[in-house]
Amino acid sequence: MIVFAGEALADPERIFELNFARDPPTPLDHIEKVRSAVLVLEAHPEIGRPVPGSTLHELVISYGESGYRPG
Secondary structure (H helix, E strand, C coil): CCCCCHHHHHHHHHHHHHHHHHCCCCHHHHHHHHHHHHHHHHHCHHHCEECCCCCCEECCEEECCEEECCC
8 A cells, every 4th residue: 555645645736837847848747757656666565765663665756867755
């Protein structure tokens, strides 16, 4: 089961707006990259980075020269 931090639920809109301001043709590609990574995490939950003091894992999503850390 995937559990999202509360802030992560607002990330798709924030990511879209940020990327639209930088390069209007790309935001949907960025959202799809995040969606695909979450689906991989669902199938392979141990790939995420362990969160200290928790049984949860954090997913860092690489994209070009930067990345996303949902939530």
